Amino acid sequence: MSEVVPLPAVAPGTWRYARIPLICSLPLVLVSPFLAVGGLSVAAGIVWFHRDPKRSPPPAGVVAPADGRVSIVRAEGDRVRVAVFMNVTDVHVNRAPMAGTVGDVEHTPGKHLPAFTKESERNERVRIDCGECEVTLIAGAVARRIHPYVESGEDLERGERIGHISFGSRADVLLPARFDVEDVRVEVGQRVRAGETVVASS
Structure with missing residues (x-):
């Protein structure tokens, strides 16, 4: 047989x-x-x-929300943002950087500009409050649909699938306030894997 x-x-x-x-x-x-x-x-x-594909999250640390290259590491007030740009060849399923409970899932309509440019701040996005951290899925020039998988009140495990972007494009994680730039373990231009690469640890 x-x-x-x-x-x-x-x-x-x-x-x-x-x-x-x-x-x-x-x-x-x-x-x-x-x-x-x-x-x-x-x-x-x-x-x-x-x-x-399946992923095996590490036992500790904040993991990347997406496959791709780190495009931003910057302080924003008392928080640090790490952004990952997804190329067309990357896996576009996004994952929870940390364990936590979903607070809310907020969709903001916007433009569809290239996600690797500064103008992408005006793009369509879905913000997912994952508890201690926040993930924002951002559409790009080709992306036309963001698909969140989670709803308010759901418990998440580190590396669990939280959504995907069809044909695009960037995923940001806003780290908890206890992390600063020195706690970031990746640098701009570095390739990361969703749910596996540690982007920050304290």
């Missing part, structure tokens, strides 16, 4: 995006095999983009 190959783990809603090019590819086989292959390639690319 042949071994059954499991479907890849993907973010919720992935197949809704992938089904359109997938369905369109079927009749295109009769018209143009080249276009049919193109449709299948687009569907495969969407599934790959929304992949959701």
Whole structure:
């Protein structure tokens, strides 16, 4: 008996995006095999983009909320912000930096400017109060949908999935007030992995 190959783990809603090019590819086989292959390639690319691999959080420390490169480390009053820019090749499922209880989940409409620029401060975003820390998911130039997974009152474990951004773009963590810049363990330009890389510890 042949071994059954499991479907890849993907973010919720992935197949809704992938089904359109997938369905369109079927009749295109009769018209143009080249276009049919193109449709299948687009569907495969969407599934790959929304992949959701397992992660193993460390026992301590504040972990990265996203895969990608650190784009910002800065003090904001008595708090420190660490931002991670997600490239198109990065996993876009976001994770809780710390254990805690969700306070609120707030959506703010806005623009869709490149997430690596200063102008992205005006972009659409979803702010998730994770208890001691705060995570903000920010849409980018290509991103058009932020999907939070959590609601107010839910308990979170370190590294637990909290949402994903379809086709974009940046995730910020605002550290608890007890952390300062000297407690940050990453630097701008460094690659990090959501739920695994420690970005701050005291």
